Amino acid sequence: MSAMPGPGPSDAARVAAFLDVLRASTGELPISANLESRTRVIDERIAGAGLGLADKIAVFKALAPSAEEDIGHAGTGESAELRMERLLLSVAPEDLPAFKFALEYDLDYKDLEEYVFHDIDDVPRQLRILDHLKRTPASGGIKVLSDVDDTMYANLIDRRYPKGTFYPGVLDFYDAVKKELFAAGTPPRIHITTLSARPNPVAGKLEEASLRSLAAKTKDRLCPSALSGSITSSTLGTIESILRARRRRRPENVEQLQGPDDDGLFDRLPHGQEDEIGRAKFANFVRFAAIYPEYRFVFVGDSGQADALTAQLMLSDPLSNALAPVITTFIHDLRQSESDTASVSRAFQALPPDLVVRGTSPAGRGVVVFKTYVEAAIIAYRHAESLQGLITAAKLARVTCAALRELDTSRGAVSAEMRARYRQDAEEALSLVSNAAHQDPALVEEAKKIRQLLD
Numbered sequence: 001m002s003a004m005p006g007p008g009p010s011d012a013a014r015v016a017a018f019l020d021v022l023r024a025s026t027g028e029l030p031i032s033a034n035l036e037s038r039t040r041v042i043d044e045r046i047a048g049a050g051l052g053l054a055d056k057i058a059v060f061k062a063l064a065p066s067a068e069e070d071i072g073h074a075g076t077g078e079s080a081e082l083r084m085e086r087l088l089l090s091v092a093p094e095d096l097p098a099f100k101f102a103l104e105y106d107l108d109y110k111d112l113e114e115y116v117f118h119d120i121d122d123v124p125r126q127l128r129i130l131d132h133l134k135r136t137p138a139s140g141g142i143k144v145l146s147d148v149d150d151t152m153y154a155n156l157i158d159r160r161y162p163k164g165t166f167y168p169g170v171l172d173f174y175d176a177v178k179k180e181l182f183a184a185g186t187p188p189r190i191h192i193t194t195l196s197a198r199p200n201p202v203a204g205k206l207e208e209a210s211l212r213s214l215a216a217k218t219k220d221r222l223c224p225s226a227l228s229g230s231i232t233s234s235t236l237g238t239i240e241s242i243l244r245a246r247r248r249r250r251p252e253n254v255e256q257l258q259g260p261d262d263d264g265l266f267d268r269l270p271h272g273q274e275d276e277i278g279r280a281k282f283a284n285f286v287r288f289a290a291i292y293p294e295y296r297f298v299f300v301g302d303s304g305q306a307d308a309l310t311a312q313l314m315l316s317d318p319l320s321n322a323l324a325p326v327i328t329t330f331i332h333d334l335r336q337s338e339s340d341t342a343s344v345s346r347a348f349q350a351l352p353p354d355l356v357v358r359g360t361s362p363a364g365r366g367v368v369v370f371k372t373y374v375e376a377a378i379i380a381y382r383h384a385e386s387l388q389g390l391i392t393a394a395k396l397a398r399v400t401c402a403a404l405r406e407l408d409t410s411r412g413a414v415s416a417e418m419r420a421r422y423r424q425d426a427e428e429a430l431s432l433v434s435n436a437a438h439q440d441p442a443l444v445e446e447a448k449k450i451r452q453l454l455d
Contacts, residue, residue: 007098010054018049019062022083042086053095057102060087064110064119076119085125093135100291101182104225105191107215109207111225112291113284130290139294142179142327144192145285146300147307151332157304157343158334162413168422169373169403171221176377176395177298189223193288195281227284274345278306282313289324296325302332309347311367312355328357328387330368330376374403374425381432393436397446400429404453426454
């Protein structure tokens, strides 16, 4: 996909001057006046200002509540909401992709879902905005939504890797499956949206720091936005996952070592807290999909929490099917063996067998269960026809090479068992790439790179 030009820089002086004009009272019209009359005055101000797209983006951000106002739950206020709505509706359909991209991936805690569904509370206004966003030209783009803990890097449950280790090949896998309209940065950064089980932060600046930290940890390869969970379901669901993993790591004679109530918290937690996380993530996804009707979607999660339920809802819920073309979903299998039930949620265990996608499945749309990101790419490549070319042979080679290089730099941090699994998957990928090279000679060099890394 060829990159579209971005909005460019804004004119700070022009933005400040226009904000004064826009925020000014609508003259003789009190706030209780006919809404149509007030709207007409604001529209005339916007039209007469001659703002460029970058200026409109800066003005829109300035109209939204600050982090301090969000902490105090001050809200946007009817006057500011009206101005935010009219400014967004003034953006021409052909400029909407750049407008949305700039607001989504600027590494602050406000993403477009936050602006439309939280800063603007009035439902009729939200619906008018969504109707306008439907006019965005079709793009053929693909947005990647990903969990963070135990999907992007080992953290809560996964003890096969040192805590905080990014999974080998994960960033190149994201890069392979996403298709963005804008190639920001040199080299282009990888734009994804994290669909996290972590609670929605009390202060937005904490989330902003988290996003910037994630970018820094990947040496600015990753440029994420974030959709956070609700504070109740996310906190309790995460506690449930941690306690399940902790129970797994106890010695076999645990009954002799613990007090009578030591494991009581896990058993007394209400059932389904992890499922609440899954449903909260799905609700966030539905709002996100409504904002991006021109995109298709891929979801990446893990078996440790309720990502399997989120994936299932994305694929089968009528609301999702009406709004969002989900190409497929991927679930990282954290189990150390088939009998390891402590590393998987009830949602993962309850996945319908006909929804689980393996390399030999009849089609690729479903829940692709994988151990390594090389395997995830292999399965997607084997189902290239039904997944509309999501992973090509060249992309498979790129993910495989990246995973092998990153595995090599980890030295002894990854177990011998996992290293053997990566080698097995890489050998399979090499075979597939070598076969594809008969039709595409350019792949010969890619196959050689994999072979050299394996040797």
